[in-house]
């Protein structure tokens with residue numbers, strides 16, 4: 001069982017108040033879950049403590065770690081929300097509530113809707129810390145998945161692979177991503193998983209000694225150039241990512257050179273390029289294999305130099321060169337920005353190692369890609385103003401980046417708000433349908449199938465009959481009742497929000513000329529691509 005000392009030991013820059021807070025949450029959670037057991041037969045509290053430790057390892061603040069300790073206590077009716085707020089404050093309750101809410105959205109195996117579900121989860125998480133707690137929770141659940149009844153394992157593993165690992169990836173949390181993938185892989189495709197493990201083992205045995213020699217040689221050469229403050233390690237490719245690559249390369253192991261890579265972590269960006277020069281002087285690089293992710297970071301913010309060289313000792317080897325800061329970010333992603341803030345604005349100091357504008361402009365472009373339309377204050381005809389709100393965690397992210405970069409463009413980008421313009425609803429089978437905000441059952445029916453729209457007779461939301469004008473809300477389950485004799489009416493044109501629905505309605509009504517949509521829909525009508 002994870003002790004409170006172990007959790008606190010992982011915390012960086014914790015004040016005595018932080019420590020006390022976490023200790024209190026630890027004892028409280030232990031009591032709350034007393035008598036409750038996991039599938040493994042272990043006390044339930046083991047899960048809470050393990051989740052908290054993962055959060056501490058990711059450099060999260062005391063509130064988030066404490067929320068990790070208590071994340072299941074309210075849902076399992078062990079503690080009331082009122083009591084939790086009284087004991088641990090609003091902020092903690094807010095995170096716990098968020099985690100509980102996320103838990104209600106489940107993946108049921110429709111790959112085509114995976115992206116919508118990912119977006120739904122991100123939209124539901126009103127605070128980025130909610131997502132991070134959820135990822136930590138998932139990691140420990142995956143570590144203990146073997147104890148879960150067999151019929152549940154595959155769904156949970158698939159959900160991890162299709163939903164949570166991609167979210168971790170897009171938040172730049174590379175370590176979390178590959179952990180989740182490799183924990184899930186054997187449950188999703190046992191044969192492929194053992195094949196990948198076999199391939200990796202063979203390759204490792206082949207190159208292990210050689211790589212150690214290369215590592216030693218490089219160390220000596222770097223020292224000769226005055227580079228002594230660095231460390232290097234051998235990083236093994238994750239099994240799931242190896243599996244993906246094997247599929248792409250038609251199972252030809254000989255064209256995969258990054259199963260084992262040598263990673264060199266140096267103090268500054270200048271050192272990165274100097275090291276690269278040295279590597280290329282020592283070993284012949286393979287043409288076309290060099291990638292400068294420092295000058296051109298990946299969309300999730302990942303930075304490093306990658307090169308593949310021919311070594312006499314280990315054959316063809318991939319070498320990755322990065323700064324300490326890039327290394328931390330590659331592992332912890334967005335979480336590492338959270339901990340910056342907490343560590344007392346060391347940004348200036350850290351900033352020297354970061355290529356400021358490039359980093360800020362390109363990282364988190366996924367978050368931005370969720371946000372297609374501009375935040376704006378639009379004046380309605382009656383003079384009333386509507387302000388599109390930015391979710392607080394996005395705004396916070398924007399601010400964190402102003403600190404690091406002061407990139408106006410980036411902040412502008414973040415002000416664009418996707419979430420307040422979309423609504424995510426479920427079919428009775430659990431497929432997620434992604435619609436413009438204020439969509440109605442009519443839009444939903446047409447989004448599923450034109451025939452369903454054309455014969456829409458009635459609609460249920462969360463099991464209750466509703467009118468066609470009903471505006472759908474995030475996470476609602478919508479069921480459409482169909483009857484052959486049911487047909488669209490002109491009134492539907494006013495109610496439908498998507499151009500897709502309106503187009504079908506007009507066709508069904510035999511209108512050749514598109515009618516002018518009702519004024520209140522006009523602005524959206526022009527914008528709708530669905």
Ligand code: MN
Nearest residue numbers: 047071072137
């Ligand atoms: Mn949990």
